[in-house]
Amino acid sequence: xxxxxxxxxxxxxxxxxxxxGSSSSSTSTSTPPPASSTPASAPAASGGSTVSIxxxxxxMLMFTxxxxxxxxxxxxxxxxxxxxxxxxxTLATASGAVLxxxxxxxxxxxxxxxxxxxxxxxxxxxxPGHRMAGMQxxxxxx
Numbered sequence: 789x790x791x792x793x794x795x796x797x798x799x800x801x802x803x804x805x806x807x808x809g810s811s812s813s814s815t816s817t818s819t820p821p822p823a824s825s826t827p828a829s830a831p832a833a834s835g836g837s838t839v840s841i842x843x844x845x846x847x848m849l850m851f852t853x854x855x856x857x858x859x860x861x862x863x864x865x866x867x868x869x870x871x872x873x874x875x876x877x878t879l880a881t882a883s884g885a886v887l888x889x890x891x892x893x894x895x896x897x898x899x900x901x902x903x904x905x906x907x908x909x910x911x912x913x914x915x916p917g918h919r920m921a922g923m924q925x926x927x928x929x930x
Contacts, residue, residue: 836864836903837857837861838865839865839866839927841856841877842870843869843875844871846871849913849922851924854926856926857930858928858929858930859930860905861903864899865877865879865900867897867899869894870895875893876892876898876915877889878911878912879902879927881907882908882910907928909926909927909929910925911924911926911927912925
């Protein structure tokens with residue numbers, strides 16, 4: 789079964805690459821809409837989703853939401869930090885294995901892109917004390 793999935797994925801990638809007509813290795817083919825009009829979960833071009841989340845802008849140790857949803861495949865997470873404190877967005881499996889993280893920063897937006905299978909993941913800020921204070925949530929991928 790795994791071999792069939794791998795072959796199907798390879799075929800899809802080959803078709804997408806052939807249709808692009810470009811030798812660029814960029815994974816983004818469109819400009820995202822402004823942050824104010826980006827929904828919490830929007831379809832991405834090749835399956836998967838783009839998800840937007842932000843740190844609480846007043847400096848409280850929390851995200852703007854503690855629950856996100858995405859489609860399996862390539863998941864792009866746009867993390868905005870307008871807080872006066874440094875934060876990051878770290879994504880881990882249910883067992884705690886870290887899959888990826890944005891840099892720790894303040895001011896602006898950083899993007900994290902991962903290929904995720906269906907399941908439940910935990911996200912949090914890994915700055916010492918922030919997760920313990922409640923800066924965490926759940927990402928459900930279906």
